[in-house]
Amino acid sequence: QSALTQPPSASGSPGQSVTISCTGSSSDVGAYNYVSWYQQYPGKAPKLMIYEVNKRPSGVPDRFSGSKSGNTASLTVSGLRAEDEAVYYCASHAGSNKWVFGGGTKLTVL
Amino acid sequence: EVQLVESGGGLVQPGGSLRLSCTVSGFIFSNYWMNWVRQAPGKGLEWVAIIQQHGSSQQYLDSVRGRFTVSRDNARNLLYLQMNSLRAEDTAVYYCVRGESGAFEMWGQGTEVTVSS
Numbered sequence: 300q301s302a303l304t305q306p307p308s309a310s311g312s313p314g315q316s317v318t319i320s321c322t323g324s325s326s327d328v329g330a331y332n333y334v335s336w337y338q339q340y341p342g343k344a345p346k347l348m349i350y351e352v353n354k355r356p357s358g359v360p361d362r363f364s365g366s367k368s369g370n371t372a373s374l375t376v377s378g379l380r381a382e383d384e385a386v387y388y389c390a391s392h393a394g395s396n397k398w399v400f401g402g403g404t405k406l407t408v409l
Numbered sequence: 410e411v412q413l414v415e416s417g418g419g420l421v422q423p424g425g426s427l428r429l430s431c432t433v434s435g436f437i438f439s440n441y442w443m444n445w446v447r448q449a450p451g452k453g454l455e456w457v458a459i460i461q462q463h464g465s466s467q468q469y470l471d472s473v474r475g476r477f478t479v480s481r482d483n484a485r486n487l488l489y490l491q492m493n494s495l496r497a498e499d500t501a502v503y504y505c506v507r508g509e510s511g512a513f514e515m516w517g518q519g520t521e522v523t524v525s526s
Contacts, residue, residue, distance in 0.1 A: 302453070333511030337454070344504060344519060345454065350512035388454050392511055396468040398444075398456040 303328065303389055303401035310407040311379045319404045321372040321389030327399055329370035333392035336365055336374045338385045339403075345388065349374060376406070384408045411435040411515055413505045418520030425495050429520055431488040431505030439463065439483040442508035445490045447501035448519075455501075458490065459508065473499075495524045 304322040311317035321328065321336075328334055334352045337345040347356055349365035352372065362377045372391070376383055389401040417429040429445070445457040458479040460467045467479050478491040488505055502519040509515075 331511070335512035337513070339454075344516040345513070346516070347512055347514050350510050350514070354510070356514070390454075390456070390513065396459055396466070397470075398459070398513075400446075400454040400456060403453040 301399070303391060303399055305387075305389060305401040305404045307402070308405045308407065310409055311376075312409045313379050313381065315379050316375060316377045317379060317406065318373050318375045319387055319389075319406070321374070321391075321401045323370050323372075323391055323399070325370060327370075327391040327393040328367065328372050330394065331392040332367070334365070334367055334372040335390045336363075336372075337388045337390065339388065340385050348387075379408050381408050411507075413507065413515060413517035415503065415505050415517045415520035418503065418522045420523045420525065421495055422526050423496060423524055425524070426491070426493045427495065427522060429490040429492065429503055429505075429522070431490075431517060433486045433488065433505075433507075436507070438481075438486045443479075443481060443488045444506040444508050444513060445479060445488075446504045446506050446513060446516075447499075447522075448504070449498075449501040452501075457503070460488070492522070495522075497524050500524045 336349040339345040352367045353365040386403045393399045412434045444459045460479045476494045480489045504519045505517040506513040507515040
């Protein structure tokens with residue numbers, strides 16, 4: 300159960316787009332379409348932003364989108380806004396009903 | 410309104426035990442897989458355990474298997490995590506999380522566990 304690999308930080312100016320990667324293996328990200336993304340503000344519980352690679356829960360702005368290619372999943376935030384500044388985590392099913400998270404990416408809106 | 414409220418956290422010595430509880434409301438508890446996810450101070454999220462809707466199947470993070478036990482009481486809308494042989498590295502905020510569509514859909518606010526002498 301190795302953690303998925305995310306860049307520690309990402310940044311962009313308001314209105315720009317930023318993409319955060321999440322690299323796993325053929326045993327997790329590459330094997331299943333159960334990749335999800337979470338937004339976490341300091342001192343708060345995480346919030347689901349994307350599930351099943353590219354689906355958005357009700358209430359999540361369509362500025363947030365997800366994709367996957369091979370063993371790497373990506374979260375794209377378009378039209379960056381100040382309130383998007385947070386830590387983002389990816390997660391994936393890893394087989395045998397085990398789950399693994401990425402290390403998190405701190406998104407800074409410049 | 411969907412609510413998940415954790416309790417039972419606190420300070421415990423290494424080797425000690427603690428039982429966390431999660432009281433849920435606002436949805437049919439027995440319809441969902443449930444998880445425990447933890448976050449060590451200043452660190453990322455780590456999945457800990459999952460339990461099937463009627464409690465007949467569980468799975469654990471390798472480092473807690475044999476020490477932690479997840480269970481549920483569907484009649485009382487309660488999820489539990491029994492933690493034994495606690496170690497310093499188990500220090501974290503523990504979240505109760507509802508599972509849906511292969512994701513961690515709804516989170517509680519967490520309960521803090523500190524393992525220290």
